[in-house]
Amino acid sequence: MTSPLVTVDELRGLLGEVTVLDVRYRMGGPPGRAEFDAGHVPGAAYVDLDADLAAAPGPRGRHPLPDPAVLTAAMRRCGVRADRPVLVYDDWAAHAAARCWWLLRHHGHDDVRVLDGGWSAWVTSGGPVATGATDVEPGDWTAGPGRLPVVGPDELPAAAIVLDARAPERYRGEVEPVDPVAGHVPGAVNVPTTGNLRADGTFRPPAELRERYAAAGVAGAGAGAGAGAGAAVYCGSGVTACHDLLALDVAGLPGAALYPGSWSEWVADPDRPVETG
Structure with missing residues (x-):
């Protein structure tokens, strides 16, 4: 890999x-x-x-x-x-x-x-540093149709395992500094992004990350292509959830889906259930 x-x-x-x-x-x-x-x-x-x-x-x-x-x-x-x-x-x-x-x-x-x-x-590390604007030659890449797994609020509850990437206190509903409602999606498992990193800010080794996500219910079949399939990840607004998806990829467990709207979309509908604790 x-x-x-x-x-x-x-x-x-x-x-x-x-x-x-x-x-x-x-x-x-x-x-x-x-x-x-x-x-x-x-x-x-x-x-x-x-x-x-x-x-x-x-x-x-x-x-x-x-x-x-x-x-x-x-x-x-x-x-x-x-x-x-x-x-x-x-x-x-x-x-x-x-x-x-x-x-x-x-x-x-x-x-x-x-x-x-x-x-x-x-x-x-002492890497070279440039300042000011960068003169960049324009690229030619074109964004094609989305090809990675994505779920919406209606599909999220059907995921085999739902991972919440936010800080534990936000997951538990003790604090909510950004969104109008505190708590988490019922049944979601908290896997904070901070736990993906070592003290120096680099990612933990793949084996440690596999253990971490296996403990959350991901990758019962072991590492490999699509090993993370069936899992869905969300955070506050769909940004930091990508950190968990990156960590899963580092661990050799790709295939998990992103819920782009995340908690900020989930709580926009007062009829959607919320769990605390």
């Missing part, structure tokens, strides 16, 4: 041969453009998660999937080509990078990886 991750050392050797996307983002914070201008991986292009990787908030949630035409335009502007590998990084524990990784794969790009440890790992 080819890992969906790349190390900082590997990236050093790939500069100039891959398209590098900087997806720095903070939930509820300002866009990451200022941080990008202050320093980024040489040759990287900045991607705005809210504008490029999501549609406008509405009944489908806070971060609905973007229109393929919007995604195509954004990725071409950033230099993404159909025949060239793509490397994505952020400074948010790979949450935003995972969203970009998932969207590109979902719409047909076969060679997309995430920088393990992100921007902080790059800086800590």
Whole structure:
């Protein structure tokens, strides 16, 4: 299996041969453009998660999937080509990078990886840093029809296992800093994204991740193609859930579905059940 991750050392050797996307983002914070201008991986292009990787908030949630035409335009502007590998990084524990990784794969790009440890790992390793705007040659990639599993609120309850990627206190309904209702989808199992990482911010080894998701009810048949099929993942708005999907892929357990609307869409309908505790 080819890992969906790349190390900082590997990236050093790939500069100039891959398209590098900087997806720095903070939930509820300002866009990451200022941080990008202050320093980024040489040759990287900045991607705005809210504008490029999501549609406008509405009944489908806070971060609905973007229109393929919007995604195509954004990725071409950033230099993404159909025949060239793509490397994505952020400074948010790979949450935003995972969203970009998932969207590109979902719409047909076969060679997309995430920088393990992100921007902080790059800086800590002494990687070269560029500042200001990047002159990027436009790409030619076109977003094709979605090909990865996706579920809506009506299909979610039928999933064999539903994973909630949010923090435990949000899952339990003790706090809800963003959405109007606290709690979780009935029957969902909490697998917080923070548990996918080691103390240094890099992903846990595949074997450890397999154990983690097996304990949650995923992958009874062991690692392999489609081993995560039957599972569905959600979070607050469909962004950080992609982190669990990335971790499942690292573990060799692909095939789980994303619920794009996630909790923000689920609670928009007062008739949908909510569980706490």
